[in-house]
């Protein structure tokens with residue numbers, strides 16, 4: 001598969017945007033400048049960016065509580081993302097949703113979700129629309145390893161399979177659902193193994209390699225788009241930080257965390273891009289600095305926004 | 320009695336520990352209740368004492384958490400099941416409402432379902448619309464369920480022990496914003512019977528009936544109003560099912576005025592039920608003013624901190640409501 005340099009560089013930028021966006025959010029949380037909760041995907045950027053790269057601009061996604069990368073993959077405006085996390089009225093949800101509910105309907109992002117497994121059925125319904133209206137669009141349904149133990153996972157996959165809906169179930173397998181390892185929570189070794197129960201293909205790839213993720217997703221997306229039906233694509237990756245904000249990491253070892261940090265998807269991709277003569281080290285440094293600037297501007301934009309007025313409290317409950 | 324000053328969270332933990340030591344049939348199951356200690360740290364240290372057999376981490380599967388609790392309960396165990404946030408009871412609802420709540424009745428009184436479904440409820444943490452709801456009114460509506468909503472460390476410990484020893488499905492709603500609040504709790508074993516309200520403050524001018532975190536806000540409001548010469552009585556029902564009507568009716572007969580305060584949306588909230596109970600009682604003739612409800616607005620809980628606060632009653636709202644009525 002030949003991917004243009006331009007394409008590869010755009011992925012690199014998006015991975016950096018995700019990393020720096022979340023690092024900034026982490027720092028703001030530590031300082032009490034953002035309240036509530038947030039779930040950071042640092043270490044998982046390749047799966048979010050490589051997979052969404054396989055979509056057309058008007059395809060759809062459903063995302064999760066750990067969905068900043070998928071938002072960015074779907075070309076969300078970082079300014080409005082940051083503003084939302086700060087609870088500002090110029091944020092994606094007018095300050096009413098926060099990190100767990102960022103949605104960008106114009107760009108096909110049907111929303112992050114505070115309910116684990118909340119996206120399965122929504123994705124299936126969205127895919128039904130595409131099928132009935134013959135739009136040719138595909139839905140990527142992101143979910144975590146832990147989410148696949150919700151009943152709705154099984155109901156949604158079965159329905160998608162019997163109706164041959166244009167949806168691809170994208171499992172970000174970061175080894176844990178909160179403190180519960182996949183080995184403890186799940187009877188099969190890989191989440192993709194569950195595809196067999198629904199007569200759909202299931203593939204497990206290195207979730208830290210955006211190109212492998214892209215290729216697997218593209219094949220599943222093309223299959224879905226052509227009307228053959230759904231698939232599972234699972235990426236194996238790792239959550240570097242605590243489950244939400246921080247946690248005491250009582251359920252895993254420092255050594256394990258450090259070993260995965262050694263396999264940083266961004267560093268590895270940078271190395272690949274330089275080795276393949278896509279960019280030089282100097283260009284990489286410039287891209288990195290540029291990505292930091294983008295986040296700094298997002299912070300400025302967010303800080304300039306105002307908080308929603310009390311009069312907006314009861315607005316938007318009904319259409 | 321020797322008293323210890325402990326947090327609400329510690330009181331919940333102690334109740335579970337003491338009951339698990341007392342009765343080997345009692346065990347805890349839920350998401351991340353083991354080594355993680357639960358999302359709010361309520362069960363920290365318990366897996367170390369009781370082992371993974373009796374402090375069981377489950378997959379993220381609320382339907383089977385509640386349903387397995389019912390199945391285990393009907394066959395001789397006494398499970399305590401934790402739902403990480405009360406919002407996710409939606410996923411457990413069939414197991415709870417169609418199965419656990421009705422088994423005994425449907426089977427002609429032959430079954431017992433001694434299970435407790437614990438869950439933290441309420442807003443105030445910036446966690447937005449899917450992690451902040453107060454859904455107790457749904458549960459109150461279902462015959463066969465008991466519904467408990469303690470506000471203090473003393474109450475939560477005594478009521479949780481009663482819940483665990485009860486032979487019925489008990490929904491036990493913990494007030495997450497008071498998890499770290501401290502209070503005096505006896506060191507000896509004690510239980511608090513269901514269906515007995517607690518007069519948290521004695522007063523003569525107006526009765527404020529409040530649940531959960533609103534008990535604390537009402538008490539704060541009462542102190543402010545005391546300085547203005549208004550003497551507020553604060554009643555905490557502690558259990559919504561069974562409901563202690565008598566204590567409330569007696570209070571309203573004394574004060575002639577009733578304000579009901581809860582965090583849940585006003586529409587369809589438990590406050591409507593309480594008001595109707597009073598209207599149907601002998602206290603009706605003693606009412607000097609229409610009953611007032613101070614409750615959550617009829618919208619989902621927003622993320623932005625200021626908006627979130629304005630969605631549910633604050634101390635000032637209670638103070639103002641009292642001033643208007645007296």
Ligand SMILES: Cc1ncc(C[n+]2csc(CCOP(=O)(O)OP(=O)(O)O)c2C)c(N)n1
Nearest residue numbers: 066114115116144145146147176177178407
């Ligand atoms: C229905 C439901 N149950 C529990 C939770 C609490 N919770 C939030 S994220 C999470 C873990 C999810 O694990 P996984 O699906 O693997 O996603 P990850 O957090 O690893 O990205 C849990 C238990 C929730 N938000 N919704």
Ligand SMILES: [Mg+2]
Nearest residue numbers: 144145176177
């Ligand atoms: Mg996970």
